Amino acid sequence: MKRDRVLLAHGGGGSLTRELIETMLLPRLENPLLKPLDDSAVLVMGNSGYAFTSDSYVVTPYLFPGGDIGRLAVCGTVNDLAVMGAQPFWLSLSLILEEGLPLTDLSTIVDSIHAAAAEVGAQVVTGDTKVVERGKCEGLYINTAGLGKISVPYWLGSANVKPGDAVIINGPIGEHGVAVMSRREGVAFQTSVTSDCAPLWPLVKAILDTGARIRAMRDPTRGGVAGAVCDIARASNVGIRLFEDAIPISGEVRGACDLLGLDPLTIANEGKVLVFCGAKDAEPVLAAMKNHPLGRQARVIGEVSTKPEGMALLRTTIGGERIIDMPTGEDLPRIC
Amino acid sequence: MKTLVANIEEMARRVGRDLKFMEVCGTHTMAAFRSGLRQLLPDNVRLVSGPGCPVCVTDPGYLDAAIELCRRPGVIVATFGDLVRVPGTESSLERERASGASVRIVYSPSDALVLARECPSRHVVFLGVGFETTAPTVAWAIFRAAQDGLRNFSVLCAHKTMPRAMDALVRDQAVRIDGFICPGHVSVITGAQMYRFICQQYRIPCVVSGFEAWDILKSVGMLLRQIAEGRAEVENEYSRSVSEYGNRAAQQLMHEVFEPRDDVWRGLGTIPGSGLGIREKYARFDAAKVLGVTFHEAHVNPLCRCGSVLRGISTPLDCHLFGRPCSPAHPIGPCMVSSEGVCAAYYKYERMAA
Secondary structure: OOOOOOOHHHHOOOHHHHHHHHHHHHHHHOOOOOOOOOOOEEEEEOOEEEEEEEEEEOOOOOEEOOEEHHHHHHHHHHHHHHOOOEEEEEEEEEEEEEOOOOHHHHHHHHHHHHHHHHHOOOEEEEEEEEEEOOOOOOOEEEEEEEEEEEOOOOOOOOOOOOOOOEEEEOOOOOHHHHHHHOOOOOOOOOOOOOOOOOOOHHHHHHHHHOOOOEEEEEOOOOOHHHHHHHHHHHHHOOEEEEEHHHOOOOHHHHHHHHHHOOOHHHOOOOOOOEEEEOHHHHHHHHHHHHOOHHHOOOEEEEEEEOOOOOEEEEEOOOOOEEEEOOOOOOOOOOOO | OHHHHHHHHHHHHHHOOOEEEEEEEHHHHHHHHHHOHHHHOOOOEEEEEEEEOHHHHOOHHHHHHHHHHHHOOOEEEEEOHHHOOOOOOOOOHHHHHHOOOOEEEOOOHHHHHHHHHHOOOOEEEEEEOOOOOOHHHHHHHHHHHHHOOOOOEEEEEOOEOHHHHHHHHHHOOOOOOOEEEEOHHHHHHHOHHHHHHHHHHHOOOEEEOOOOHHHHHHHHHHHHHHHHOOOOOEEEOOOOOOOOOOOHHHHHHHHHHEEEEEEEEOOOEEEEEEEEEEOHHHHHHEHHHHOOOOOOOOOOOOOOOHHHHHOOOOOHHHOOOEOOOEEOOEOOOHHHHOOOOHHHHHHHHHHHHO
């Protein structure tokens, strides 16, 4: 069978997305700065390191419980910088608007862009606007790029994780994905779950200020915690073991996932960070996280070992163990 | 939980011989893998997966017919998401959609009705796949469409019912099953009594089970106890949802719209009376008749073992295609695509054993 077209599943942030990048993009664009495929590229200019990243936002609906596409467009980009240890300073903003978009919605969205950027002291310093015919996009799409200054004297890359490290998360998982799905046409269900969408730099700064040696951080967005730990296990060639009963998750998110037949580990988060650090450093890091409003429910949720190389496992609540697999792509609702 | 496992170990020792329990339902399969409970079972108790994943048992010829339909101008194919990635002979609905065909994922048959009302100049075909769990909702959609006199809606019907398939499995000489973990969701509709004939005719114990890990463990314990005590009965572990006679209203609706017919199951072949066809009274909602759909025999990869996996004879690890080239990203057989497929479960959660 010839796979000669882009499929929706290629955009799911899972193994098909990776395949698209590795077969279509990397061979054509390859260079040493792109190659690590981290959340941001690390650029060295003079004596300083900078992180540079870009992301596009196509979420529907563009207003959802707990946020909107504007807040998301700032948080997503700022967080990709933060997990590289970079303080976000400058953002670009490109808007692709659909003919007919209500201006009141647009002003709400731009206001939340401004508010989210202000939360971390970043500014939108350049941008672009395009309008397309009705039906060519769903309301609006946003692209942002971000530039931040790296505040640690070492490189925080997904290949740096070592056996013995602890895995910490700052709070309950799956909230963004469930909140958005709960408003999506055709699936809409009643829930009080709101998106966790938040700019993480202040929390990350508190973590880095402990002086602990952080190996890597990752914001588990598309593909969820599962996608993030699979990526890191592979990049660092280590085994990552998560403990199901330690992973914070609300009853509502769990219920919604059961209903839709989804694994909460694969659901997107927009205000969560996975921190990998040496076991000795786990305690001060955890304390610093719990001291911050975005980290009150922080927990150690796993540990890193040598085996199985390049894989992530889950120790289940009932005491079994299973593989955590990289999600394939588009999440399919179950049919029975 | 510990005492539950200890009890199971104790009873498995008492019984002594090797036992094979089949969980018929794909949701049980997934729950068993996801929770890691298979590793907690004694060595002489094995769980095998049955034909209870609707996508997996759907004949590939049906998919080819659906693909042919979605290419027709003026037709919208509406389907549950699980079906879109399943490969037919040379394409899949996902691929057709990427090439411009009208394939819409819906979350219930009533969404397909809404779609038909919104698009009066198009004909909406809903892909009716699934067991007693989904069949009543499709029956309702057809019933409703008839009441409202809707002219641009039909169902390509491949609904199946469980009892005849379980009967065929038991009769199959190659499969030896010591107990059935019966599907919870199906039983909500049919009632637990539906499995009584298996106990009476074949002396095989049955337990209707819920979907939590402890439900399944408890059910395994109940099966072991029956065997240890020489009983073969239908027991209901899932009594919080399943009654003896099930949901009468849903049964009546199914009976109103559907009638039993012979049907082809992937892996099991044609099983008499195991499918649901649309009654003559509702023939104008039967896509096969209204749109003149012909079913051809599909060409499947001869190395694909989905058929014997669905009968509980092989495990996915016995298949030469498993892992490479067949994986969830590049599925060859339906058991690798469906979120409830056995191959997907092995690949996702236990492929280290390979």
